[in-house]
Amino acid sequence: MTTIRLVQGDITQQSADAIVNAANSSLYGGGGVDGAIHRGGGPAILEACRALRASHYGKGLPTGQAVATTAGDLDATWVIHTVGPVWSSTEDRSEQLASCYRESLRVADELGARTVAFPAISTGVFRWPMDDAARIAVETVRNTPTAVEEVRFVLFDDRAYEAFVRQLG
Template sequence: MTTITLVKGDITRQSADAIVNAANSSLLGGGGVDGAIHRRGGPEILAACRALRASHYGKGLATGKAVATTAGELDARWVIHTVGPVFSATDDRSDQLASCYRESLRIADELGARTVAFPAISTGIFRWPMEDAARIAVGVVREAETTVEEVRFVLFDEQAYEAFAAQLR
């Protein structure tokens, strides 16, 4: 059974087998979590992402999919990049957000990762409401058939932490 833990803090400071990056589809870095992971992880992550773009992901990574690279200078073996959906009040994209967590766990299983640190995917610039994002994330992890022993949600602030904590109660 997978243990779910919550941490308030900076995902780039975590020690885990895999750190999940809320990437943009280009895989070439961006703002928020994506930019922080690329900055702290160093040029090896960008080089690995460029290699992916030059091979299998010429048009970028599709929303809801996931792919792994080296973790560079991060205290992890791998970074699992996943592209979350932009929130829409008129188009239900919750299946795409759920897919980010499912696909990331699938990749983690393929890699043999036992500990995985996730951010709150799509809750930054993609404007997904935190309470709903927490409901989806925790629900997917609870239902997942995975060999990952610990899923750690690394939450940037108190509001995010409380939203995820409410889902665990």
């Protein structure tokens, strides 16, 4: 059984086997969590992402998929990059968001990771409503078979933390 924990803070300060990056499809870093992970992990992460783009992911990482790289200077072994969907008021993309969590756990299992730290995927510049994102994240992690022993949702502010607290009930 996977233990789910909530932490309010900076995901780049977490000690875990794997830290999940809410990446953009280019894998080259960006704003928010993505930029913070690239800055915190140093050039090794960008170098690994460039290698992925030069081989399997020439057109970028598709939404809902996940891939791992080194964690560079972070206190983790791996960074699992996943591309969340942009929220839409006219199209239900919740399955794509759920896929980010499922695919990240699948990659974590392939790596043998026992502790995984997730951000609230798609809630920043991709504008997913926090309460709905928290619901999808918690339900998906609870319902995905995995050997991961601890999933830690690392939430940047009070609003995100409280939304996840409500979902864990």
